[in-house]
Amino acid sequence: MTDVIVKATKIKRRAKLFIFINKNLTKIPTEKNAVISDLFPIKKGNDWYTEFELLNVTGLIMGDNNESKPYVVNFYFFSSTGNILGSRSVTVENIGRKTIKLSELMIGEIKEAATFSVFHPPIYGKTDMAGSFLAERGYSGYEYRNLGVKGYVHGNLDAVALSNSKVEPVGNSGLIPRYYTVQHCLRGPAKYEFVFTNPTSKTIKITPNVYLNRKKWLTKKSFTLNSLGSHTFTVDIKENEKAYVRFKSKLYLGRPVVFRISNDSMDVFHG
Amino acid sequence: MFFPLMKTPNLEGFCDLIYAGPNNWENRVHKPVEIYLLWSNGENWISKKLMEMQVGDEARVTTADVDKECLATGLALIYPSLKSLDPQLSSLPSKKVWYCEIPAWRNTAGFYNQFTQVSYQADIEPLPPKASLLTFHPFIQFGEVINNLLVLNVTSDPKIQSGKISMFNSHDKSFVADSLISTNSLTTIPLDLYSFKPTDLPIFYSPNIAGIPFGLGIAKSGKMLSLEHTHPPASLVLHGDRRDIQGKIKKSWIEKLVKA
Numbered sequence: 181m182t183d184v185i186v187k188a189t190k191i192k193r194r195a196k197l198f199i200f201i202n203k204n205l206t207k208i209p210t211e212k213n214a215v216i217s218d219l220f221p222i223k224k225g226n227d228w229y230t231e232f233e234l235l236n237v238t239g240l241i242m243g244d245n246n247e248s249k250p251y252v253v254n255f256y257f258f259s260s261t262g263n264i265l266g267s268r269s270v271t272v273e274n275i276g277r278k279t280i281k282l283s284e285l286m287i288g289e290i291k292e293a294a295t296f297s298v299f300h301p302p303i304y305g306k307t308d309m310a311g312s313f314l315a316e317r318g319y320s321g322y323e324y325r326n327l328g329v330k331g332y333v334h335g336n337l338d339a340v341a342l343s344n345s346k347v348e349p350v351g352n353s354g355l356i357p358r359y360y361t362v363q364h365c366l367r368g369p370a371k372y373e374f375v376f377t378n379p380t381s382k383t384i385k386i387t388p389n390v391y392l393n394r395k396k397w398l399t400k401k402s403f404t405l406n407s408l409g410s411h412t413f414t415v416d417i418k419e420n421e422k423a424y425v426r427f428k429s430k431l432y433l434g435r436p437v438v439f440r441i442s443n444d445s446m447d448v449f450h451g
Numbered sequence: 452m453f454f455p456l457m458k459t460p461n462l463e464g465f466c467d468l469i470y471a472g473p474n475n476w477e478n479r480v481h482k483p484v485e486i487y488l489l490w491s492n493g494e495n496w497i498s499k500k501l502m503e504m505q506v507g508d509e510a511r512v513t514t515a516d517v518d519k520e521c522l523a524t525g526l527a528l529i530y531p532s533l534k535s536l537d538p539q540l541s542s543l544p545s546k547k548v549w550y551c552e553i554p555a556w557r558n559t560a561g562f563y564n565q566f567t568q569v570s571y572q573a574d575i576e577p578l579p580p581k582a583s584l585l586t587f588h589p590f591i592q593f594g595e596v597i598n599n600l601l602v603l604n605v606t607s608d609p610k611i612q613s614g615k616i617s618m619f620n621s622h623d624k625s626f627v628a629d630s631l632i633s634t635n636s637l638t639t640i641p642l643d644l645y646s647f648k649p650t651d652l653p654i655f656y657s658p659n660i661a662g663i664p665f666g667l668g669i670a671k672s673g674k675m676l677s678l679e680h681t682h683p684p685a686s687l688v689l690h691g692d693r694r695d696i697q698g699k700i701k702k703s704w705i706e707k708l709v710k711a
Binding site for chain 1: 467469471472473474475476477507509511553554556557558559561566567568569570571572587589590592594595596620621622623624649650651652666668669670672674675676677679680682684686687688689690691692693695696699700702703704706707
């Protein structure tokens with residue numbers, strides 16, 4: 181009898197997986213020499229500074245980040261509607277870590293960028309990658325109101341591949357919408373900002389639901405994200421209030437980066 | 452699946468529990484659960500029931516709420532159970548109650564002080580009793596900030612064993628210092644005494660004990676906290692045989708660091 185139940189449970193799980201996650205979470209890039217990056221949110225305005233901790237990822241994979249040749253990395257900048265606004269090359273001198281101040285790169289046509297990706301030189305051919313692709317998964321650092329200490333968060337979704345100067349979204353989405361409940365109880369007083377990026381090649385509709393003070397789920401106004409676009413959904417929670425938030429979409433992993441702003445300080449984490 | 456309640460000097464820890472899975476199609480558990488606090492005394496896991504939770508409930512557990520003896524190692528675990536647990540356990544319970552895979556069922560753990568808090572989406576499964584750790588640490592900040600490395604380890608076996616963790620400068624492979632980390636513990640290692648520069652990328656290598664490493668930054672004013680985990684080497688690549696690549700990356704670095 182136990183065997184029957186175990187078998188039935190396995191079949192049920194496989195059926196659910198086929199319905200909800202019938203492809204890899206991330207597509208394999210078309211070109212073998214592609215490199216992959218997350219889409220990292222940029223916080224702008226008088227209160228915010230965004231930085232990025234740039235490392236010699238090729239060197240870290242090869243087992244030696246002491247490079248005599250210049251190591252050039254390309255930052256690609258995207259608008260909130262997913263358009264590429266431009267790119268900037270950054271040379272990592274022969275050092276372990278270079279902290280990039282985004283505001284120093286974001287001039288001219290990329291001033292209004294909402295997200296960025298970081299593409300390292302192709303590693304294909306330099307070492308046996310066992311079918312893998314180099315991936316930049318971050319860390320972005322965010323400083324709020326000159327507090328002097330950054331909150332770090334890694335990239336949330338493997339989003340974009342670059343090969344031969346061509347950008348390719350690599351996130352997958354499903355056929356039917358599903359909920360993602362942020363694994364965090366919202367506590368006031370605080371302003372919460374949920375930053376979504378769309379790693380897929382499709383336009384994605386996201387519907388937020390908020391469950392405030394144990395009453396009922398309230399459906400908020402939906403928003404759409406173009407391919408490689410981004411959007412920030414904001415919730416204000418008053419003192420002594422608590423809430424959950426969930427998002428309905430076809431994204432396999434509809435996880436936002438979460439900023440919690442409270443008492444002149446902030447907290448950032450991947451949701 | 453366990454959720455950590457962590458204590459580090461000068462900060463209190465918290466774990467915010469919500470009985471709501473991350474998605475609406477995997478593990479649809481709806482039964483009431485008993486929430487236990489588990490901690491190791493070096494010989495057994497000691498269990499203490501904290502509360503019961505129904506679907507939709509939330510609860511905050513803090514290090515200020517529990518006895519100091521529960522946090523002697525800097526770590527206690529929160530475990531939702533469908534049945535009552537014995538007061539002493541020879542190994543951690545294996546039944547995964549709050550468990551999903553895509554995405555993982557997590558809760559929010561972190562630290563707080565009188566001014567602010569810092570959060571981390573946390574879940575932890577027991578690590579192998581014998582495993583190694585190699586990680587790069589890009590989180591050291593400069594100015595009016597205190598920098599620590601935290602290493603979180605949980606094994607099913609309640610024994611508390613210590614092992615060496617060595618610190619190197621990745622660029623010239625120079626040895627910086629040794630420290631100790633322990634199983635079933637949260638180990639706090641102050642980093643400011645090593646005078647790292649903003650262009651340095653430290654590497655940490657532990658030959659015998661694995662763990663989840665975090666960078667913890669504390670503003671000297673207390674008004675900002677920073678917490679993020681470092682990546683394992685496999686995170687430098689995507690697709691293919693990532694385990695194979697991770698093995699190669701570790702081997703390559705360890706060969707050079709051991710010679711240093």
